[in-house]
Amino acid sequence: MGKEQREKIIKILIGIVIVLAVLYLIGAFAFRDRFYFRSYINGVNYGGKTVKEVEMKIADDVSKYKLTIKERDKKEETITAADIGLIYVSDGTIQDLKEKQSPLNWLFGSLKKDTQEMEATTTYDRNKLTSVIDNLVCLDEEKVVKPVNAYLNYKDGEYEVVNAVQGNQLDEEKFRALVKDAVESGKTSIDLEKEDCYLKPEYDETKKELLEAQKVMNQYVKTEITYDFSDRTEVLNGDIIKDWLSIDDNFNVIISEEGQVEYIKGLEQKYNTLGQPRQFVTHDKKTIIVPSGNYGYMINRWEEKDEMEQNIKDGAKIKREPVYRYRGYVREENDIGDTYVEIDLTQQKMWFYVNGKTYVETDVVTGNVSQGNDTPVGVYAITYKERDATLTGENYSSPVEYWMPFNGNIGIHDASWRTDFGGELYKTSGSHGCVNTPPANAKKIFEKIEKGMPVIVHN
Numbered sequence: 233m234g235k236e237q238r239e240k241i242i243k244i245l246i247g248i249v250i251v252l253a254v255l256y257l258i259g260a261f262a263f264r265d266r267f268y269f270r271s272y273i274n275g276v277n278y279g280g281k282t283v284k285e286v287e288m289k290i291a292d293d294v295s296k297y298k299l300t301i302k303e304r305d306k307k308e309e310t311i312t313a314a315d316i317g318l319i320y321v322s323d324g325t326i327q328d329l330k331e332k333q334s335p336l337n338w339l340f341g342s343l344k345k346d347t348q349e350m351e352a353t354t355t356y357d358r359n360k361l362t363s364v365i366d367n368l369v370c371l372d373e374e375k376v377v378k379p380v381n382a383y384l385n386y387k388d389g390e391y392e393v394v395n396a397v398q399g400n401q402l403d404e405e406k407f408r409a410l411v412k413d414a415v416e417s418g419k420t421s422i423d424l425e426k427e428d429c430y431l432k433p434e435y436d437e438t439k440k441e442l443l444e445a446q447k448v449m450n451q452y453v454k455t456e457i458t459y460d461f462s463d464r465t466e467v468l469n470g471d472i473i474k475d476w477l478s479i480d481d482n483f484n485v486i487i488s489e490e491g492q493v494e495y496i497k498g499l500e501q502k503y504n505t506l507g508q509p510r511q512f513v514t515h516d517k518k519t520i521i522v523p524s525g526n527y528g529y530m531i532n533r534w535e536e537k538d539e540m541e542q543n544i545k546d547g548a549k550i551k552r553e554p555v556y557r558y559r560g561y562v563r564e565e566n567d568i569g570d571t572y573v574e575i576d577l578t579q580q581k582m583w584f585y586v587n588g589k590t591y592v593e594t595d596v597v598t599g600n601v602s603q604g605n606d607t608p609v610g611v612y613a614i615t616y617k618e619r620d621a622t623l624t625g626e627n628y629s630s631p632v633e634y635w636m637p638f639n640g641n642i643g644i645h646d647a648s649w650r651t652d653f654g655g656e657l658y659k660t661s662g663s664h665g666c667v668n669t670p671p672a673n674a675k676k677i678f679e680k681i682e683k684g685m686p687v688i689v690h691n
Contacts, residue, residue: 301411396435504531
């Protein structure tokens with residue numbers, strides 16, 4: 233190759249270099265305010281874009297922002313930028329990213345992917361966001377279903393477990409914080425289920441303690457107590473007991489004392505006769521009302537409550553009488569029955585009926601009216617009977633063979649010191665309150681009468 237040819241080639245090479253240098257400088261000039269090719273910000277390729285163009289694109293994206301709230305049961309709600317006044321704020325961040333790229337390095341910088349992450353600075357109207365959240369369906373009280381623990385329900389004679397209700401009630405404080413964070417960080421969706429944002433029942437139908445309580449309660453409601461009142465009965469069973477049962481915070485089954493006592497009070501009102509006036513048919517077929525005395529039945533409320541509670545805990549099926557504090561002689565609606573003593577103070581006569589038939593009819597002398605020792609009227613019970621007793625009181629001591637008290641120290645006894653009975657002797661020379669009886673009749677009554685038999689004293 234000759235000299236001239238070599239010089240020509242050199243000139244061409246120098247020309248190419250100059251052209252390339254000029255082109256590179258033109259590129260450097262072009263990239264003084266543009267991003268390198270393959271420049272990514274938050275995953276978006278902004279290569280060749282100016283700062284202004286990038287910010288316009290970001291602002292446009294922000295204006296199109298939409299937060300999707302994924303709720304339970306595949307429901308969704310959205311919050312848009314327009315709803316809350318969300319806008320992009322240019323704070324120099326894009327410019328700072330651009331200044332990290334030297335224009336003179338544009339060619340080599342564009343050969344590799346340049347990835348940058350940034351949070352776009354935005355602003356929104358907090359009052360609008362609060363208002364939007366307030367009006368979301370997921371916070372509408374009329375549509376919110378609160379979580380409900382599993383519980384026991386009495387149906388068809390037994391307790392069944394009712395499953396817990398998960399509901400859709402949100403932990404509102406946590407929910408509001410999640411939405412606020414999503415908006416400020418640019419998240420486009422939040423899944424409330426995954427974020428564990430729903431309130432939960434404390435326990436569900438698999439709770440061991442609940443199932444144990446179910447077993448206990450089902451035993452309790454199997455109870456059937458048939459209260460025996462001779463010609464009447466009352467049945468206490470699960471349909472009543474169920475209203476007395478509850479479970480405390482530790483899943484212990486509680487039997488309501490109040491419920492038991494109220495039930496027993498109902499029995500008392502219906503079946504207690506002690507202290508109650510009686511309708512009584514006299515020997516001459518007159519129906520009178522006799523005041524109460526010491527005769528009759530009274531349920532022992534607290535001992536019966538204890539007995540009842542034990543029966544319930546045992547799931548007992550039992551027929552029994554209630555526990556009585558006081559008992560009469562006959563446990564029928566007419567608890568006087570047809571074996572009793574009738575004393576007519578006006579006629580000064582006494583009858584002893586056994587099984588509805590007159591066993592003894594006799595004249596008597598009752599309490600001295602003139603001295604205020606009237607024999608008190610009422611329905612009483614024979615307290616006991618005693619042979620060869622000595623009756624004492626103020627200024628007297630009287631031995632008797634047959635003593636049958638029915639009202640404290642007032643009772644039926646023989647009066648051997650008397651020769652006359654009946655008539656009006658009682659008005660001025662009557663007893664200290666006892667029923668003086670001819671000895672033979674007193675003996676006959678004594679032999680047949682029993683403790684607890686009723687004594688009706690009337691005028």
